[in-house]
Amino acid sequence: MRNTKSNRAATAWLLATALVVGLPQLASAQSVLRIGMTAADIPRTLGQPDQGFEGNRFTGLTMYDALTMWDLSSADKPSVMIPGLATEWKVDEADKKKWTFKLRPGVKFHDGSPFNADAVVWNVEKVLKQDAPQFDASQVGVTASRMPTLASAKKIDDMTVELVTKEPDSFLPINLTNLFMASPSKWQAFYDKAEGADAKAKSQAAWAAFAKDASGTGPWKMSQFTPRERLELVKNEGYWDKARVPKIDKMVLLPMPEANARTAALLSGQVDWVEAPAPDAVKEIKQRGFQLQANESPHVWPWQFSRIEGSPWNDIRVRKAANLCIDREGLRDGLLAGLMVPATGTFEPGHPWRGKPTFEIKYDLKAAQKLMQEAGYGPSKKLAVKTQTSASGSGQMQPLPMNEYLQQALAECYFDVKLDVIEWNTLFTNWRRGAKDPSANGANATNVTYAAMDPFFALVRFLQSSMAPPTSNNWGFINNPKFDELVTKARQTFDPAARDAALAELHAASVDDAAFLYVAHDVSPRAMSPKVKGFVQPKSWFVDFSPVSMAP
Amino acid sequence: MLAYIARRIVYVIPIVLSVALVCFLLVHITPGDPLVAVLPADASQELAAQMRAAYGFDRPLPVQFGLWLWRALHGDLGNSIATGRPVLAEVLRAVSNTVTLAIAAALIGFTLGLLFGLIAGYFRDTWVDKVATSIAIAGVSVPHYWLGMVMVIIFSVQLNWLPAVGAGPGGSGSWGWDWEHMKYLILPAVTTSVIPMGIVTRTVRALTGDILSQDFVEALRAKGLRELDVFKHVIKNAAPTALAVMGLQLGYMLGGSILIETVFSWPGSGLLLNSAIFQRDLPLLQGTILVLALFFVTLNLLVDIAQASIDPRIKRG
Numbered sequence: 001m002r003n004t005k006s007n008r009a010a011t012a013w014l015l016a017t018a019l020v021v022g023l024p025q026l027a028s029a030q031s032v033l034r035i036g037m038t039a040a041d042i043p044r045t046l047g048q049p050d051q052g053f054e055g056n057r058f059t060g061l062t063m064y065d066a067l068t069m070w071d072l073s074s075a076d077k078p079s080v081m082i083p084g085l086a087t088e089w090k091v092d093e094a095d096k097k098k099w100t101f102k103l104r105p106g107v108k109f110h111d112g113s114p115f116n117a118d119a120v121v122w123n124v125e126k127v128l129k130q131d132a133p134q135f136d137a138s139q140v141g142v143t144a145s146r147m148p149t150l151a152s153a154k155k156i157d158d159m160t161v162e163l164v165t166k167e168p169d170s171f172l173p174i175n176l177t178n179l180f181m182a183s184p185s186k187w188q189a190f191y192d193k194a195e196g197a198d199a200k201a202k203s204q205a206a207w208a209a210f211a212k213d214a215s216g217t218g219p220w221k222m223s224q225f226t227p228r229e230r231l232e233l234v235k236n237e238g239y240w241d242k243a244r245v246p247k248i249d250k251m252v253l254l255p256m257p258e259a260n261a262r263t264a265a266l267l268s269g270q271v272d273w274v275e276a277p278a279p280d281a282v283k284e285i286k287q288r289g290f291q292l293q294a295n296e297s298p299h300v301w302p303w304q305f306s307r308i309e310g311s312p313w314n315d316i317r318v319r320k321a322a323n324l325c326i327d328r329e330g331l332r333d334g335l336l337a338g339l340m341v342p343a344t345g346t347f348e349p350g351h352p353w354r355g356k357p358t359f360e361i362k363y364d365l366k367a368a369q370k371l372m373q374e375a376g377y378g379p380s381k382k383l384a385v386k387t388q389t390s391a392s393g394s395g396q397m398q399p400l401p402m403n404e405y406l407q408q409a410l411a412e413c414y415f416d417v418k419l420d421v422i423e424w425n426t427l428f429t430n431w432r433r434g435a436k437d438p439s440a441n442g443a444n445a446t447n448v449t450y451a452a453m454d455p456f457f458a459l460v461r462f463l464q465s466s467m468a469p470p471t472s473n474n475w476g477f478i479n480n481p482k483f484d485e486l487v488t489k490a491r492q493t494f495d496p497a498a499r500d501a502a503l504a505e506l507h508a509a510s511v512d513d514a515a516f517l518y519v520a521h522d523v524s525p526r527a528m529s530p531k532v533k534g535f536v537q538p539k540s541w542f543v544d545f546s547p548v549s550m551a552p
Numbered sequence: 553m554l555a556y557i558a559r560r561i562v563y564v565i566p567i568v569l570s571v572a573l574v575c576f577l578l579v580h581i582t583p584g585d586p587l588v589a590v591l592p593a594d595a596s597q598e599l600a601a602q603m604r605a606a607y608g609f610d611r612p613l614p615v616q617f618g619l620w621l622w623r624a625l626h627g628d629l630g631n632s633i634a635t636g637r638p639v640l641a642e643v644l645r646a647v648s649n650t651v652t653l654a655i656a657a658a659l660i661g662f663t664l665g666l667l668f669g670l671i672a673g674y675f676r677d678t679w680v681d682k683v684a685t686s687i688a689i690a691g692v693s694v695p696h697y698w699l700g701m702v703m704v705i706i707f708s709v710q711l712n713w714l715p716a717v718g719a720g721p722g723g724s725g726s727w728g729w730d731w732e733h734m735k736y737l738i739l740p741a742v743t744t745s746v747i748p749m750g751i752v753t754r755t756v757r758a759l760t761g762d763i764l765s766q767d768f769v770e771a772l773r774a775k776g777l778r779e780l781d782v783f784k785h786v787i788k789n790a791a792p793t794a795l796a797v798m799g800l801q802l803g804y805m806l807g808g809s810i811l812i813e814t815v816f817s818w819p820g821s822g823l824l825l826n827s828a829i830f831q832r833d834l835p836l837l838q839g840t841i842l843v844l845a846l847f848f849v850t851l852n853l854l855v856d857i858a859q860a861s862i863d864p865r866i867k868r869g
Contacts, residue, residue: 040823040826041634041827044635044636050634137606138636140599140602141587141591141603204636207636208637211636227637227642228645228646228823228827229718229723229819230722254717255817257817257827257830260704260815261717261815264704264705265716265717265718267708267709268704268708268709268716270717270718428585429585
């Protein structure tokens with residue numbers, strides 16, 4: 001009995017000591033997630049990030065919200081658009097160019113100022129209204145083209161705003177995922193303090209100051225920023241969506257443009273997560289117990305065909321033959337060590353915009369050879385085609401070895417492929433100028449990857465005849481009345497389900513026409529420490545860092 | 553001496569202007585769009601024209617060059633297209649990191665190079681000479697980015713002794729010469745030091761051997777001077793040439809090594825140049841090249857002056 005008593009006393013004493021000693025430690029133990037990005041610099045932090053969708057992923061969707069957002073909660077279903085800072089919206093039945101957005105009540109910016117209709121108008125005008133004090137040309141380029149029809153915004157009441165488009169456009173709510181809401185109050189405070197010769201100089205100074213001390217409504221707040229080196233974000237305890245208040249306390253973002261350096265940083269424990277590890281290190285990463293996350297991305301690695309007069313790709317049999325001549329599974333399992341998904345179109349089965357194409361894109365060598373023979377080619381009469389590509393570039397995966405694989409594969413279908421390898425920026429510039437431009441060097445296909453998040457980026461800019469250069473990226477001057485008709489139908493269908501059906505019809509038509517040589521989708525590989533828990537890799541360019549936790 | 557210094561400074565002006573002109577023209581005549589970092593791929597012609605006008609790329613090249621040079625002379629290198637931040641601040645921050653790296657690498661490289669060179673020169677054609685010479689040849693022959701990767705694999709990934717990348721636990725913004733920061737510096741500094749170490753070894757070995765074979769050394773020894781005093785004479789005679797070589801090497805290191813800084817994600821001028829090239833950020837690219845050229849030219853000037861002060865014959869030349 002005495003023993004039991006003394007044991008209890010000892011246990012109680014130990015527990016008390018543990019609580020006294022341990023609790024402050026628990027309270028001060030901060031969970032930190034360190035991420036090695038592929039970017040060479042911290043993407044811009046002032047609201048509209050640069051560096052493509054990697055910028056949106058790390059400094060857009062973390063610190064900021066938009067009126068509409070992507071659902072990033074599932075690894076199995078394609079990411080779809082959901083309400084964000086707007087809870088509901090509708091188009092004016094009488095004038096399909098006018099939209100009304102109801103705003104989410106009770107949302108505050110990181111500086112404590114309220115989010116309301118004035119803030120929405122201010123943020124639209126920062127990129128669209130040239131005489132607005134907050135207009136910033138440097139943010140226009142990365143914003144305007146992602147919402148090409150938006151013209152203006154008007155406050156109806158504190159929690160209601162009206163947006164106007166240049167033409168009826170049902171894609172507007174999807175496009176608005178790209179317009180991040182920065183705090184007008186915070187910016188105004190910087191503007192009032194700024195010194196400058198004129199309003200424009202003061203505005204520039206205010207944006208520069210805002211970039212160093214940003215304020216949005218997102219789940220993460222900026223805490224420390226060293227340009228080109230690191231950005232530290234801390235959790236926003238007051239985030240409006242309680243389910244998405246981050247589980248970890250701090251996230252550190254580090255630019256590491258070199259794949260081997262990123263991989264070494266992960267393997268040596270310097271960071272907990274790296275984007276796009278070096279492909280030849282994948283085996284070691286797995287062997288050493290690290291996680292490798294990958295999932296199909298809305299991304300296409302294609303050859304975009306020239307359809308100008310005289311192009312060999314004007315014959316649909318040739319386009320279909322090329323699509324049937326590639327062993328995509330072989331490319332995935334061999335050259336790319338599993339890090340790709342074979343493409344059978346811009347969208348794969350299960351996607352709401354996939355539709356029901358009748359032309360099945362698969363590896364069928366005999367069918368491909370037959371089509372080529374019907375088109376007048378054979379072992380003794382090969383079809384010469386020339387494709388422009390680059391040795392590297394954003395989202396280009398492994399362009400040279402992949403193109404050499406295609407070159408060999410297509411040779412079996414009587415193609416004689418010549419590759420014209422040029423520098424990435426030059427290729428990208430030509431993408432805007434089109435197949436007729438001298439900078440195309442007479443190529444009749446170009447190999448530039450593209451994001452397929454929204455209908456304009458995924459389909460319209462390539463398929464609509466009016467999107468031919470210099471307007472947009474219909475590089476090969478596709479001019480198909482059926483595509484034009486379906487684009488108009490999709491744009492002018494405002495019921496979301498009917499709009500999705502119209503887009504599915506457009507996509508199916510593009511596959512049936514073998515509009516591109518569809519090869520692969522990237523899988524956005526990222527490697528992480530076994531301590532990283534709760535991460536869901538959606539079928540998206542973006543990820544949600546909120547549910548991520550760190551095991552001790 | 554003052555006249556010599558003034559003459560050398562006057563020579564620098566056309567060199568700097570030529571460098572400014574060449575780097576301006578080089579980045580403008582290469583194909584591709586100067587606004588590729590901020591213009592989306594599907595930008596309309598209207599938007600592209602608007603942006604071009606906003607950044608001044610719609611003006612004739614001579615006007616653009618004149619305006620750029622005028623602002624540069626007033627300490628304004630413009631703003632980065634990609635980030636909007638002032639180029640001068642970006643370049644100076646990167647250069648300060650490169651200077652840190654170069655100083656550490658110079659300390660290692662020059663110390664070892666002088667040591668190996670003197671030993672090899674004094675003990676010419678012995679096994680000591682062969683070992684020192686082999687190290688020197690390896691130093692200049694091994695691709696340093698490859699050596700960097702090997703060092704990372706051994707000391708970071710396998711042994712976990714030193715960090716693989718970066719400039720410190722809180723970035724270079726909180727730099728200090730303490731162990732927490734120094735351990736980030738060791739691998740890039742050792743890798744950077746390998747080439748200057750090899751070159752200095754070879755130069756000093758050749759100089760020492762050459763001087764030791766001259767008559768005046770025999771005369772000094774015949775006069776009964778201790779070997780340590782003879783050694784001082786050898787060093788004095790070898791110093792101008794060795795100094796010139798070390799100055800050039802320091803210049804190369806201050807110019808930043810794109811490969812080493814990329815391998816170690818060291819936020820110096822080499823990495824800055826790399827990202828300016830990849831983002832085709834013309835103001836940043838021009839500004840970085842200009843500042844680095846100024847560094848190089850200034851360093852050469854200082855080396856020339858130092859040489860002239862040691863060896864009066866140079867002034868006459």
